[in-house]
Amino acid sequence: MTNPALPKVCIYGAGSIGAYVGGRLQAAGVEVSFIGRERIARQVAEHGLHLTDWQGADIHLPVDTIRFTTEDASATEADVIIVAVKSAATDEVGKALRGRINSDVAVVSLQNGIGNARTLAKHLPDNPVLTGMISFNVLQRGNGHFHAGTEGELMCDPHPRLEALLDYFQAGDLPLELRPDMHAVQWAKLLMNLNNPLNALSGIPLHDELSQRDYRRSLALLIDESLSVLKRSEIRPAKLMPVPMSLLPWVLRTPDWLFARLAKQMLAIDPLARSSMWEDLEAGRVTEIDWINGEVVRQAQKVGASAAANLRVIELVKAAEKGGKRDWSGAELLSELKRALAAP
Ligand SMILES: NC(=O)C1=CN([C@@H]2O[C@H](COP(=O)(O)OP(=O)(O)OC[C@H]3O[C@@H](n4cnc5c(N)ncnc54)[C@H](OP(=O)(O)O)[C@@H]3O)[C@@H](O)[C@H]2O)C=CC1
Ligand SMILES: CC(C)(CO)C(=O)C(=O)O
Known part of the structure; x- marks a missing residue:
């Protein structure tokens, strides 16, 4: 049972990082929706999500609990959108979100590289666009199985909506640190x-x-x-x-x-x-x-x-x-x- 007062999260780009982070948040009690491509949609529709880590965590999210779509529009319901596409697709995501989300929605780039948040912000000038970082490795093993193969943490620019989710990140074994020096x-x-x-x-x-x-x-x-x-x-x-x-x-x-x-x-x-x-x-x-x-x-x-x-x-x-x-x-x-x- 999710808490209705908690920010709702949308994962935009449900691949290795997106499916793992979103799945762990959902397992911790957050309402999560996923936007991804057909290949992962098919796996999730058949097998649900199976999330494991190098320390032995083993979590199954059944098919009927997962809100997965290949349509962009579902992002409109979220309070926090975590963008986890590869960098080449960031511009496309920014364009897809432009004009579709309220200005109070926090958009987090959880991607490698330096410029992805800037690319999103160009399309979303009225939204808080936050820079995130994830230091651990996730590999796809097929059939909806995503495995975190190293230790590591998440970091992000501070924002009240992420503060409200901190305990849930912690409960999902995704320690999140909000810090002011994300460029460094x-x-x-x-x-x-x-x-x-x-x-x-x-x-x-x-x-x-x-x-x-x-x-x-x-x-x-x-x-x-x-x-x-x-x-x-x-x-x-x-x-x-x-x-x-x-x-x-x-x-x-x-x-x-x-x-x-x-x-x-x-x-x-x-x-x-x-x-x-x-x-x-x-x-x-x-x-x-x-x-x-x-x-x-x-x-x-x-x-x-x-x-x-x-x-x-x-x-x-x-x-x-x-x-x-x-x-x-x-x-x-x-x-x-x-x-x-x-x-x-
Ligand atoms: N994997 C890892 O261990 C780590 C990755 N990172 C970073 O995280 C970010 C995400 O990486 P990763 O999860 O590996 O990437 P993946 O390619 O596994 O996942 C991205 C997913 O988004 C899908 N996608 C692409 N464009 C769209 C779109 N417009 N709408 C919906 N879905 C879309 C992709 O589909 P398709 O493949 O069909 O294009 C893919 O399934 C990258 O910046 C990466 O560098 C950071 C730390 C570790
Ligand atoms: C976790 C790490 C550093 C190495 O796997 C990575 O960021 C990646 O694979 O993109």
Whole structure:
């Protein structure tokens, strides 16, 4: 039984993150509706939602309890809309919502990258458009099953409607922190997401990839380059991990045996978990590379800095989107990035 005084939530883009977050909120007692595509709609209509996590949570939401539609209009009933489409679809969502929702509806972008909330706000100038961040991994296992494969949390700009939901996020094992420095949080998350393309190009699960030094050295190169761009831009990423961001490249470069000791938390990943960019390549979809490494390159251009390694990764992912190589070894990736850095 849901509490009628509680803000109603609509998940716009019920894929890995949307279905998991919305499902956990519904299981905690929030009234949730889902807007998604036919593929997930069919799974949910047949199996309901099955939500599991790396700590053993196992929740079933029966078919008849789930309000899932492929029509945009259902968003009009919600008090909070959580947008969880991939970045390439954000503009389309903004257009679909324009003129359809009351101005007091809080719209939360729970997406990677830096610019998605801005894209939504362009279409929704009268609404509070909030920047959110989710740090854990969710993978689709088919038949309405969504699995959270790492620990992590949610963060968002403060808003009274989210304050009213805080206990429910907590009850759903989705600890939500409302904080005023979301721009810094987004950049810190983006630095972690620099591993998304490496994981996607490696073709192997995150745990196996991060256990190999050459992939980590490649990531360290991308982070170093991005940190120097941020420094020149006077952007200070938030501290989201026990290790300060400036030390992370050093930790990543340590030999496997030492890394396994120093970075236990980074390797505490479900053995099957992979980055969301791997899922995009696997499904033949356009990836978020332009919204992740692309942000670094754009920022570098603004301040006259170089982002050669990030540019090279973008090229490799774009080639993979067109059917190119997707089984790069760590050594191969590292030598591609070093070559890009050494080029005049
Ligand atoms: N997956 C993860 O572990 C994490 C993801 N993120 C971020 O969260 C965001 C969402 O990622 P994720 O959940 O993986 O993405 P998914 O692709 O799994 O989910 C998005 C869903 O939205 C659907 N969709 C796209 N456009 C529309 C539309 N106009 N109307 C309704 N539904 C639509 C998609 O359908 P279709 O596929 O048919 O286009 C898809 O089912 C991304 O920014 C990602 O980077 C952040 C942290 C972790
Ligand atoms: C959770 C994480 C960092 C890596 O899986 C991610 O954001 C993603 O896959 O997009």
